[in-house]
Amino acid sequence: MRQTQTCLVVTTAGRGLVEVTARVDDWMRGTGMRTGLLTIFVRHTSASLLIQENADPEVARDLERFLARLVPDGDPLFEHVDEGADDMPAHVRAALTQTQLAIPLVDGRLALGTWQGIYLYEHRRRGHRRELVLHAIGD
Numbered sequence: 001m002r003q004t005q006t007c008l009v010v011t012t013a014g015r016g017l018v019e020v021t022a023r024v025d026d027w028m029r030g031t032g033m034r035t036g037l038l039t040i041f042v043r044h045t046s047a048s049l050l051i052q053e054n055a056d057p058e059v060a061r062d063l064e065r066f067l068a069r070l071v072p073d074g075d076p077l078f079e080h081v082d083e084g085a086d087d088m089p090a091h092v093r094a095a096l097t098q099t100q101l102a103i104p105l106v107d108g109r110l111a112l113g114t115w116q117g118i119y120l121y122e123h124r125r126r127g128h129r130r131e132l133v134l135h136a137i138g139d
Contacts, residue, residue: 003137004031010130012122015086017050017060020132021117025110027134034108036138041100043131046090046123048097054117067093073125083124090123097121105138 006027012018028038042049053059071089078088101118104111112118120130 001137001139002033003135005133005135008132008134010120010132011127012047012120012124012130013127015122015125016064017052017119017121019054019117019119021054021110021112021119024118024132024134028105028110028136029108031136033105033136033138036105036136038103038105038110039100039135040103040118041133041135042120043133044094044128046087046094047128047130048094048099048121048123049101049132050097050119050121051101051103051112051116052119053115054119055115060119067096071096086123086125093121093123105136 008020008023008027010018010020024038024040040049052063071092073089074085075089080088080091103118120132122128122130
């Protein structure tokens with residue numbers, strides 16, 4: 001049993017989903033592991049991680065419309081607005097989604113389903129530089 005880790009930097013253009021499946025898969029294959037578990041962790045409080053459909057881009061737009069209705073920017077409920085009207089809504093969105101994912105490795109491949117992709121979900125309106133920590137353990 002061995003383990004390894006790396007940090008991927010993802011630059012976002014603003015609010016929305018950024019698919020990182022290929023980058024994660026490339027790194028995972030480079031480890032030479034055949035079986036094990038990959039953990040991905042986002043090091044930010046206003047971004048999150050999702051495994052979501054990667055075939056139809058309408059899924060991403062529907063998710064964004066849903067979260068915009070659920071947690072609107074500028075909601076007077078929020079006092080924390082240090083960085084603008086999207087500040088606290090971004091934190092709530094991150095709290096409602098996930099900051100880490102665990103994906104099995106089977107026969108040297110991530111055990112994702114046919115239509116599944118790995119996404120960084122940027123919750124701020126302007127772009128950011130986000131860091132994903134990848135940690136794999138296996139053989």
